[in-house]
């Protein structure tokens with residue numbers, strides 16, 4: 154596959170008449186952090202446009218960037234966030250309590266990152282197996298005792314696991330289903346190895362929350378699809394599977410947790426499935442009207458944030474950022490914000506420190522830089538973890554520092570706003 158190919162048809166229902174409703178220009182890959190030695194090299198950029206399928210209502214990018222470029226070595230560690238570790242524990246407890254799974258049942262986590270999710274299941278005496286294409290992350294997980302296959306998920310991988318370890322009672326896929334181009338291959342792989350009464354659980358940003366709360370920074374090339382329950386229902390029906398429960402959870406700006414099983418499995422469909430579909434209909438996300446004013450709200454966020462940063466600059470005050478997130482790079486690049494406005498981005502991820510953000514080339518430093526450089530404001534580019542980031546920077550606030558949260562609307566906040 155070349156670096157990029159155009160989307161020819163809706164990846165779920167194959168409709169070819171898609172409607173573009175957002176264009177964020179050509180941008181570098183959101184996690185393509187730049188080494189010091191490469192700072193003067195030209196960065197690859199790709200169109201960042203979102204298309205709406207009027208047939209199944211899936212939102213999806215107009216291009217597919219080669220996943221090998223994005224995921225073979227990945228600078229994002231799930232375990233950096235204590236909030237996310239707690240979130241993984243909550244998921245493992247749901248399976249332990251709500252479904253009568255036994256110790257030693259096999260749990261597979263697809264796109265298992267550094268083993269964050271599987272560590273929780275392992276502590277509950279499940280048998281665990283991770284799959285992740287990122288060699289750097291698979292090495293971390295394997296070194297931590299979480300067996301991890303360093304590959305992309307596929308039907309052959311699923312078949313190998315079935316032959317060597319048997320069926321899986323649980324297959325989890327958090328923050329990966331929206332990243333996959335060939336969802337049919339992905340789902341057929343799950344079907345191959347999922348136990349007849351097993352559960353396949355997906356977590357992904359809910360397009361309803363993205364549109365409703367102007368979370369445009371969730372849009373970057375790793376996220377090929379922006380999911381609603383209706384298109385997912387259509388997809389699983391095609392594979393003799395069905396959605397029997399949907400939870401809503403606030404992580405990552407509003408996520409849907411979708412429970413799927415084989416058609417003839419014993420899991421009874423819950424009211425939550427139709428309730429979410431009703432919500433999606435009520436937000437007019439099943440026709441293009443629901444999307445038309447989204448881009449206007451993105452432009453308002455851009456105007457408000459640039460005005461705020463200009464004001465702060467005129468006061469001679471300094472702004473830094475915390476959380477060199479992929480979403481943060483969408484925001485910085487679409488708003489054309491660079492180091493003359495944001496002095497540095499603090500981040501606790503070793504793979505990101507002492508590099509530069511893609512496009513903006515703002516330096517990414519260890520979070521100790523906050524105390525050393527003493528900015529007046531911290532823009533939370535990982536606003537979805539605002540509470541955790543604010544809790545970690547209480548010294549900064551005690552010295553009079555304030556926080557800027559850019560989404561869902563531009564606000565100057567303090568820890569009191571999160572009590």
Ligand code: DWN
Pocket residue numbers: 229233234235236328375376405475476477478479480481499500501502505535536537538541542545
């Ligand atoms: O889907 C994806 C989501 C789940 O994670 C991936 N495609 C990529 C990634 O997106 P993101 O980078 O926007 O996610 P986060 O979790 O909002 O990024 C948080 C950033 O902030 C990371 O670089 C880690 C950093 N961080 C930190 O330095 N200290 C985060 C916390 C909580 C901290 O305490």
